[in-house]
Amino acid sequence: VIVVDDRSEDGTARMVRIFMKKFPNLRLVEIKDKIPSMAPKKNALFRGIQRARGEIILTTDADCVPGPHWLSSMVAYFEPGVGLVAGFNPYKSSAPYNNTFHQMLALDFFAMAAISAAFIGLGFPISCSGGNLAYRKSVFQQVGGFARIDRWISGDDMLFLEKVRDHTSWKIRYAIEPESFVPTLPPPNFKSFIHQRIRYASKCPRLALPVTLGLTGIYFLNLLILMAGALSFFNIKWLPIFLTSFFMKMLFEWNFLKSASKIFQQKISLKLFFLSEGIHPFYIVCMGLLGVLLPFQWHGEIYRRKSTLYFPTG
Incomplete structure (x- = not known):
C-alpha cells in the first residue's frame, strides 16, 4: 500500500x-x-506508480473508504487481455449526508456511474472515476503515463481511460459487485458541489470528438427544453415542443436508471428522481458553460483547466 x-x-x-x-x-x-509541468494530482499518482512494484495498480482518494474485499473484487476482473477496470464510488448517505440535497447528489453521481458502465459494456468506454480505478502498470507505461494530458487539472481518470481505449488493444471492464464499490464523501455544501462540477466539466474540451459531440447534443437538448419552456409563456406553440422533449427525456432516464439500479443493487426514490428532473436542464446548461468559462477551487487553490494557470487563495 x-x-x-x-x-x-x-x-x-x-x-x-x-x-x-x-x-x-x-x-x-x-x-x-508543485511542479509546473504536471497537474498536482497526476504528479502525485505518477510518483506513487513509480514506487509500485506490482503489476496491478489500484487508485483511490483520501475521501474514499474501500471495503475489506475491494482489492480482491477488482483484481478478479483482470483476466488475460483486460488492462483497465473501472469501479463505482457511491456517495455516503448516512448522517449528516441523509438530507434531500445530498440524496440528489447521490442520484446524480449514480447516474454518471451507470452511464460509464453502460458505455464500457457497449465497447466504447467514455468515463470512469479515479476514486475506484485499477489498471496494469504495463498499460500505464505503454501509453506513456499521463503524457499529453499532464497539465490538465482534472482527467487523471477519464483522459487516461481515453488513452488506453484509443492507443492500445487492452480490454476495459466495469466492476459491478457491491464488494468492489468504494464509498466516498459527497461535497459538503452547494458551493463545493458547484466547484466540483465545474472541475468535472473543465476537461470536456480535451475529450475525444465522438464524446464531445455526444455531450454537445445532450447540452443542446437541455437548452432546447429550457428555451421551449420559457417561450411557452409568450407563445403557446412552443408548449408541445417543451412537453415532448421534457417528458421523453424523463421517460428515457427513468427507464435507464431503473435498469441500472437493479444491476448495481441500488435503490432509486421516485420522489427524488422527479425533483432532480425538474432541476436537471438548468444544471446541465449552467455547468456546461461554467466549466469552460470559470476557474474552480480545489484543495484550497483556484485553478483553470490546466496547471499552468492557478491562483493560490492563501
Missing part, C-alpha cells in the same frame, strides 16, 4: 509513519512542492 501525501495539512505523513512500524508493506511518498 502506497500513501502519497501531496502537501496535506492534516498530519497524514505523521500518521502513516506510525502505521509503517506495524505494517512493513506500507509505503509513504511525500510531495513538498
Whole structure:
C-alpha cells in the first residue's frame, strides 16, 4: 500500500509513519512542492506508480473508504487481455449526508456511474472515476503515463481511460459487485458541489470528438427544453415542443436508471428522481458553460483547466 501525501495539512505523513512500524508493506511518498509541468494530482499518482512494484495498480482518494474485499473484487476482473477496470464510488448517505440535497447528489453521481458502465459494456468506454480505478502498470507505461494530458487539472481518470481505449488493444471492464464499490464523501455544501462540477466539466474540451459531440447534443437538448419552456409563456406553440422533449427525456432516464439500479443493487426514490428532473436542464446548461468559462477551487487553490494557470487563495 502506497500513501502519497501531496502537501496535506492534516498530519497524514505523521500518521502513516506510525502505521509503517506495524505494517512493513506500507509505503509513504511525500510531495513538498508543485511542479509546473504536471497537474498536482497526476504528479502525485505518477510518483506513487513509480514506487509500485506490482503489476496491478489500484487508485483511490483520501475521501474514499474501500471495503475489506475491494482489492480482491477488482483484481478478479483482470483476466488475460483486460488492462483497465473501472469501479463505482457511491456517495455516503448516512448522517449528516441523509438530507434531500445530498440524496440528489447521490442520484446524480449514480447516474454518471451507470452511464460509464453502460458505455464500457457497449465497447466504447467514455468515463470512469479515479476514486475506484485499477489498471496494469504495463498499460500505464505503454501509453506513456499521463503524457499529453499532464497539465490538465482534472482527467487523471477519464483522459487516461481515453488513452488506453484509443492507443492500445487492452480490454476495459466495469466492476459491478457491491464488494468492489468504494464509498466516498459527497461535497459538503452547494458551493463545493458547484466547484466540483465545474472541475468535472473543465476537461470536456480535451475529450475525444465522438464524446464531445455526444455531450454537445445532450447540452443542446437541455437548452432546447429550457428555451421551449420559457417561450411557452409568450407563445403557446412552443408548449408541445417543451412537453415532448421534457417528458421523453424523463421517460428515457427513468427507464435507464431503473435498469441500472437493479444491476448495481441500488435503490432509486421516485420522489427524488422527479425533483432532480425538474432541476436537471438548468444544471446541465449552467455547468456546461461554467466549466469552460470559470476557474474552480480545489484543495484550497483556484485553478483553470490546466496547471499552468492557478491562483493560490492563501
